[in-house]
Amino acid sequence: MSTESEPGGMRLDPSLSTIMSERRRLTNLAYRLLGSLADAEDVVQETYARWYTLSQEQREGIKSPGGWLTKVAGRICLDQLGSARARRERYVGEWIPEPLPDRAEWSGGRPGGATTDPADRVTLDESVTMAFLVLLDAMTPAERVAFILHDVFGYPFAEVAEIVGRTPGACRQLASAARRRLRASEVSAARTSRQAALVRDFKLAWEAKDIKALIDLLDPDATGVADGGGLASAAPRPVVGNEQIARYLVAVTATADDLTIVERTVNGQPGLVVERDGVTAVVIAFEVAGDRIRNFWAVANPEKLRSWTTG
Structure with missing residues (x-):
């Protein structure tokens, strides 16, 4: 079987399409964790940069590239959340998460325009309503990461623990605390x-x-x-x-x-x-x-x- 090549005889990385197919999921994760599409895009770029600093042998030794990318993106987000509170002290006025348009009715600033905006890569559901994001912002960084990874994206606590740097039991408690915050706020999407x-x-x-x-x-x-x-x-x-x-x-x-x-x-x-x-x-x-x-x-x-x- 022949291997597809780029002009000049450069062989394409056979895992490139698999790796790049993770971009949407990583953007969705980072936006929910950070409340900023711009910051989410930066996290995804940094995650891919770290992937390509690995040697070919190191990349081939990773059984689940998607899992590796998620772990790295989650840790970058956790670090950013930890320093966000200091940055907020310098922010002028109130801080609100970045709002996202619906690509079906608004893209590129024009109704009916071409769907080229990065926001198109974020799935809009109940986990990105503004009320939900504002409440997430009041959680501790560890609570937010544990809750989003487990309750929204379905990662088992054993994997969440590797990202948060705590035991699976501690991560379970963090997610439980986050759920109590949600129940106490009575945040629910109206019809x-x-x-x-x-x-x-x-x-x-x-x-x-x-x-x-x-x-x-x-x-x-x-x-x-x-x-x-x-x-x-x-x-x-x-x-x-x-x-x-x-x-x-x-x-x-x-x-x-x-x-x-x-x-x-x-x-x-x-x-x-x-x-x-x-x-x-x-x-x-x-x-x-x-x-x-x-x-x-x-x-x-x-x-x-x-x-x-x-x-």
């Missing part, structure tokens, strides 16, 4: 149809600057969090209470005639995008509890909106 209706009503009330209607749509103890990263205007602290949020939202748009609010899917759920002169300026994700909006997260930091603005 898409119900959330879509509430978000649409919210949009209409906001456009009409109808403070009473906004108050009625928001839970009395609702919280609104904005992330400008020091690069865009945003409330420096969370706004709490339905009336306070309603008045804040109306004030934000009261003097802005160049803004357009459109319905978009954000991290797999109905959300809103605020456009300025046709360019995405803010992406808003929602959490619904019962018949009202309990939380929303507005990302205005342009560095976190590249999936929405670049073609």
